[in-house]
Amino acid sequence: MDQTKEQNDDYGYNLFPERKKSKYQKGSIGESLFTFSHKCQIMLHVAVETNPYAKVLLGALKNSGCAVYKDRHFSCEDCDGTVSGGFDATTSQIVLCQNNIHQQAHMNRVVTHELIHAFDHCRAHVDWFNNFKHLACSEIRAASLSGDCSFSNEVARFNFGLKKHHQECVRDRATRSILAVRKISKEEAVKTVDEVFDSCYNDHEPFGRIPHSKKDARFAYRDFENRDRYYENL
Ligand SMILES: [Zn+2]
Numbered sequence: 585m586d587q588t589k590e591q592n593d594d595y596g597y598n599l600f601p602e603r604k605k606s607k608y609q610k611g612s613i614g615e616s617l618f619t620f621s622h623k624c625q626i627m628l629h630v631a632v633e634t635n636p637y638a639k640v641l642l643g644a645l646k647n648s649g650c651a652v653y654k655d656r657h658f659s660c661e662d663c664d665g666t667v668s669g670g671f672d673a674t675t676s677q678i679v680l681c682q683n684n685i686h687q688q689a690h691m692n693r694v695v696t697h698e699l700i701h702a703f704d705h706c707r708a709h710v711d712w713f714n715n716f717k718h719l720a721c722s723e724i725r726a727a728s729l730s731g732d733c734s735f736s737n738e739v740a741r742f743n744f745g746l747k748k749h750h751q752e753c754v755r756d757r758a759t760r761s762i763l764a765v766r767k768i769s770k771e772e773a774v775k776t777v778d779e780v781f782d783s784c785y786n787d788h789e790p791f792g793r794i795p796h797s798k799k800d801a802r803f804a805y806r807d808f809e810n811r812d813r814y815y816e817n818l
Contacts, residue, residue, distance in 0.1 A: 595713055596765025600670055600679055602661040624660035624682035627691040635692045636801035637731065640808050641699035644790035650676075650706035652699070667764065669694040671701035673712045678702060697730040703790065716768065720776045721784040723758035728785055732757055734796050750794070754785060 597603055631638050632654060645652050656677075663670075663681035668690065670679045678698040685691050704710055704722040711718050727733055733753035755777055762773045788794060790808065795801040 596670065599664050599667045599764065600661060600672075601664060603672065603679070620662070620682040621660050624680055624685065624691075627685065627688050628654065628658055628660065628680060628695065630688060631692045631695040635695065636798055636805045637696040637729075637795060638692065638699060640790055640801065640805045641696065641703055643805075643808055645699070645703055645706055648703070648706050650702070652702065657702070658695075669698050670765075671698045671705070673705055673710070676702070676705065693731050697726045697732060700726040700729055707789075716762065716766065716772070716776045717780050719762060719766070720758060720773075721780045721787075723761040724754055724777065724781060724784040725787060727754045727757040727761070728794055729788065729791055731795065731797075731801075750796075751785065755781065 632642060642652055658678050658680060660680050660682040662683045663679070666684060668681050668684050670681075671677075672679060678695070678701075680691070680694060680698075685694055701722050704725065705712075708718075710722060712722075728750070733750050758777050759770070759773045762768070762776070763770060766773075768776075791801070791804040792807055793800065793804060795804050
């Protein structure tokens with residue numbers, strides 16, 4: 585990447601203004617932020633303790649040597665625009681946008697989506713900043729495996745469709761995620777997603793399948809626990 589591009593590209597950090605400033609600059613709206621922050625913490629707690637998608641990922645991260653601690657690795661913050669969350673690879677922290685997440689189901693999906701990025705970061709040497717293919721691959725997996733494109737979400741968006749539609753939704757969301765954080769053209773983003781789509785869409789780790797519902801995720805969690813048991817018996 586050349587110097588000019590590096591200077592023009594802030595890697596999406598402009599979407600997360602609190603990443604740059606001190607914690608004590610929140611000022612007079614502190615009280616309402618506390619409320620948002622408190623609600624965010626509670627929903628995060630519910631997600632990591634009860635959501636089967638999150639539990640599969642937390643277990644897999646731990647087994648891969650990247651144990652996730654709620655206080656160290658998650659941060660509830662105010663974000664710009666409509667962004668819901670992000671994975672900050674430089675600090676290995678998941679940012680949850682407390683001003684944009686208002687429902688538990690949404691929190692569950694954001695936590696799951698970002699944990700997939702954390703899992704990819706843990707298991708592979710992902711070059712998030714310079715290799716668009718690496719970023720595209722993780723965005724494809726996060727969109728596909730987090731339930732972002734699951735049937736009920738799509739129905740809610742009046743995008744009633746079949747299996748083929750899941751793939752189109754994943755393509756579309758992955759492309760939009762890249763465009764949100766990197767200054768590249770839409771054509772370049774679409775092309776990059778295309779290039780890695782098949783191999784990344786078919787990589788279902790650590791779920792072993794595309795979990796289309798909580799029920800699927802619960803099965804994946806059961807299988808995951810049995811995997812552990814198998815290792816313990818060796
Ligand atoms: Zn993402």
